[in-house]
Amino acid sequence: MPLYDKYDSLGLSSDKQPIVIDIGTAYTKVGFSAETSPRAILPTQVVDPETKQCRRLDASARPSDLYEFLVDFVHHLCFKHLLVSPKDRKFIVVESLLCPTSFRETLAKVLFRHFEVFSVMFAPSHLVSLCCLGLDTALVLDVGHKESVLIPVYQGYPVLHAWQAEPLAGHAVQSSLSSLLKAALGNGGDASLAVVEDLPREVVEDIKVRACFVTRLDRAQQMEEGRDPAPPPDASYREGSVPGFVIPGSVRERAYEVLFQQDNDEVAVPTMVLDAIVKCPIDMRRPLAENILVIGGTSMALGFKARLQSELKHLVQTSKYASKLAVRTFKFHTPPAKENYVAWLGGALFGGTDILNLRSLTKEVYLKKSEVPDWTSLEYNCRDEKTM
Ligand SMILES: Nc1ncnc2c1ncn2[C@@H]1O[C@H](COP(=O)(O)OP(=O)(O)OP(=O)(O)O)[C@@H](O)[C@H]1O
Ligand SMILES: [Mg+2]
Structure with a gap:
């Protein structure tokens, strides 16, 4: 791609700055690390230039269809929006901890085998969002497009047994x-x-x-x-x-x-918050309730946070929670960016630090093993990490 390389060498673009992408079900945020906002927030879809047919992301699609979609989509992101070639670049992929392993593996295959990127770091969205606020303890609720996902983070560690996810977004x-x-x-x-x-x-x-x-x-x-x-x-x-x-x-x-209305299982967005707090050990509950971070585009709706706050105050006094939970105060953080790209910003800040080199999966390692380290596998979660 001589045109793009020249563009790079003129210093007009961010030369070899790592690329940060957050691929959401509805919108993808893409830009460069250490910048304050994404260069583009665009629908996660590919439009066929001839038929004008629109293909949207379907994480449960057949691996070959997903592979094809991601090749077209990443090409579109790099050459139409970022104006840089992905070859030999570092990538930071902001993704949910609950992202299917098959999606992560297909994306890694696309980036390493098709685009020959230098390295990829998979950054968990709920954890990196806290980088924006300099926090290590918070209850992070992501109300995006497909689902609301809540993961409490305590002293930098996700409290996985208390996670909540519902298709309420x-x-x-x-x-x-x-x-x-x-x-x-x-x-x-x-x-x-x-x-x-x-x-x-x-x-x-x-x-x-x-x-x-x-x-x-x-x-x-x-x-x-x-x-x-x-x-x-x-x-x-x-x-x-x-x-x-x-x-x-x-x-x-x-x-x-x-x-906000509870369904037959008595589940709604506010009950997700309380259920997660109840599942955490007693000494974690107050710090979590006093450090709630709400992210995701749907939480930008007018009145959303005020309603969530009053629902929480009301629910803790009901018979269902009054006996289980002594917490009565809920405090919300205001992130330094619009809610829909807080996770992206966290990834961009993370990518601006030296940790990026320590945590990234390099092309060399990937091509040797053809697999992506996964937190759900014990092989990669022992003290003595072999792959990094
Ligand atoms: N100002 C706004 N008010 C209300 N809703 C909004 C606003 N801006 C965006 N949204 C909605 O937020 C959703 C997109 O949010 P977001 O980008 O966080 O989702 P996503 O990352 O694509 O989805 P997911 O995280 O579920 O995969 C869309 O449903 C969009 O309509
Ligand atoms: Mg999202």
Whole structure:
């Protein structure tokens, strides 16, 4: 790639600065280490230039399909957004501790065998997010697109037996919003129903982000008891090729309730926090409750943190938790970046330190063994680490 190499040698780009990527189900954040924000936050999808067909990330796809997708996607990231060649570069991949091993292995294969990168470091998102705040103890809750994942971290170690993961995040809100819109506009029996019947996913997401909000606990309780409070104003929506229609105020207010209303198993986002604290040893509980870090794009919704705070205060007084938990105070940290790229920023800070060289898997080692160290395997978790 002479053009890109020349671009590098002119010093116009970050020459050989490690690349940091956080591949999310909905959005990928990509940039260079030791920078304060990603160069791009883009949908995790590849558009075929000829057919204009859009392929999205499916971590459970066949390994060969996933391999093909990742080759196209990493190529797109490096050559269209970062404008550098990935060859012989160091990579930091920010990933969830619960990321499937098959995904990690396929990504390593793509980076080492196809792009011939110099080294890759897999950085657990919940741990590196704490780098941004200089903390070593916190309850980290990631409310992204596909699921909410909570992992308590105590003195730098993840408390794995207390982890919680539920499919309560952006996707669940969008599904709830679609059905609320259909129910509300269907009653009118007008042309609006035809519009909302087949709203594209992007439009539903746009309505969610721009028109919906998380309501207060007292209003939510009234709605649950059937004493509907006066709804907020309706909003008219008109965007691009979608014919205009009105979003009822009650729909705007109720869309996020799916995250807070307990399901048949009595699980919701606030109970995940309390259940995790209950599973931790007694001496860890107070420090964790007083150091909550909420990250992920869905937590940027208007009113999300205030509602979570009041739900926690309310729930600890209910019979389910009052006897199990003596903690009454919950404190939230404000990260130094927008919530959707806090984990990326943690990876970028981590990549700016010398630890990167100690913790990375190099091409040489990978090509010899063709495997990626995995924390779930005891082989790599003994004191005397053989692979690093
Ligand atoms: N300002 C905002 N208000 C509400 N929701 C938002 C906002 N910005 C982004 N989102 C939502 O956040 C989600 C994306 O967040 P994020 O980038 O953390 O997810 P992801 O990393 O792709 O997903 P996951 O971590 O589940 O794999 C999307 O559902 C998006 O609609
Ligand atoms: Mg994410």
